[in-house]
Amino acid sequence: MELIRTVDGMQAHADEARRAGETLALVPTMGALHDGHLALVRAARQRADHVTVSIFVNPTQFAPDEDFDEYPRHLEQDMAALDTVGGVDVVFAPPVEEMYPDGQQAQRVWVDVEELDQHLCGRYRPGHFRGVLTVVMKLFQACKPHLGVFGKKDAQQYLLLRRMAHDLAMDVEVVGVPTVRETDGLAQSSRNRYLTPDERAQAVVLSRAVQAARKRILGGEQRPTAIVEAVRHELAQAPDAKVQYAELVDTTTLAPVSELEAGQEVLAAVAVYFGDTRLIDNAFVQVPAAP
Numbered sequence: 001m002e003l004i005r006t007v008d009g010m011q012a013h014a015d016e017a018r019r020a021g022e023t024l025a026l027v028p029t030m031g032a033l034h035d036g037h038l039a040l041v042r043a044a045r046q047r048a049d050h051v052t053v054s055i056f057v058n059p060t061q062f063a064p065d066e067d068f069d070e071y072p073r074h075l076e077q078d079m080a081a082l083d084t085v086g087g088v089d090v091v092f093a094p095p096v097e098e099m100y101p102d103g104q105q106a107q108r109v110w111v112d113v114e115e116l117d118q119h120l121c122g123r124y125r126p127g128h129f130r131g132v133l134t135v136v137m138k139l140f141q142a143c144k145p146h147l148g149v150f151g152k153k154d155a156q157q158y159l160l161l162r163r164m165a166h167d168l169a170m171d172v173e174v175v176g177v178p179t180v181r182e183t184d185g186l187a188q189s190s191r192n193r194y195l196t197p198d199e200r201a202q203a204v205v206l207s208r209a210v211q212a213a214r215k216r217i218l219g220g221e222q223r224p225t226a227i228v229e230a231v232r233h234e235l236a237q238a239p240d241a242k243v244q245y246a247e248l249v250d251t252t253t254l255a256p257v258s259e260l261e262a263g264q265e266v267l268a269a270v271a272v273y274f275g276d277t278r279l280i281d282n283a284f285v286q287v288p289a290a291p
């Protein structure tokens with residue numbers, strides 16, 4: 001496993017792997033690796049000959065009041081975790097100056113999104129997805145992958161990246177991997193470590209809430225309001241949960257659904273605060289044919 005710190009070094013390495021006829025996969029992360037990230041690595045390894053994991057805490061996707069400075073950074077621990085899983089060829093861990101050589105204030109060209117970032121997380125995190133799409137575009141330019149592997153846990157991010165690859169005719173396949181969970185159902189997240197033991201126990205309501213939506217939809221419930229009500233009912237079981245949103249949206253438009261259609265793919269998605277810690281979860285569901 002090679003550690004590469006520069007864009008030039010990464011591009012030269014990727015060129016060589018491509019010349020050798022290898023299929024390249026990239027797993028972008030911000031580090032603080034857990035089993036969710038490692039599942040992405042395994043998925044990448046199954047689909048590609050050469051796997052790069054990038055570790056970069058991207059400043060342009062954090063709002064000034066968010067946790068950029070506090071975000072955990074433990075490169076050595078992360079490298080050890082990747083070593084244990086095996087099959088990683090390169091860790092690309094550039095300093096901020098490599099990714100924003102003139103400073104982020106000097107960046108003049110961005111990957112922007114219309115409408116799709118006005119829903120779900122995007123509505124509450126203005127500029128977040130512009131930062132994410134732009135840095136993923138840069139990481140793709142540096143690492144030159146055939147495949148980019150992402151978690152469906154960050155559903156809006158995954159759907160926007162798929163859309164970016166499609167709308168900008170990019171020669172990269174965006175692969176989505178199912179969410180890895182703790183035994184009680186809580187989605188693994190680098191931010192779970194901020195929870196107190198009591199909050200951690202209550203946080204199980206997120207997965208219960210999105211599973212309640214799935215159960216209702218697969219059980220034939222046709223009224224989006226009844227489905228969202230079931231989600232909110234589960235979230236209300238946690239006394240300290242402050243719900244930011246609980247929605248049922250279409251996976252193409254990301255707009256709330258007013259009617260369910262057989263065959264339609266919908267997303268039940270929630271964002272909840274425990275104290276300052278913001279957690280998200282979701283379930284992708286295919287609406288069944290009416291009984």
Ligand code: AMP
Nearest residue numbers: 029030031036150151153154179180188
């Ligand atoms: P992050 O380091 O939080 O930016 O996440 C890097 C990648 O890992 C993203 O594609 C996330 O969607 C994915 N990811 C994070 N948590 C999980 C999880 N519990 N299961 C699957 N993928 C995850």
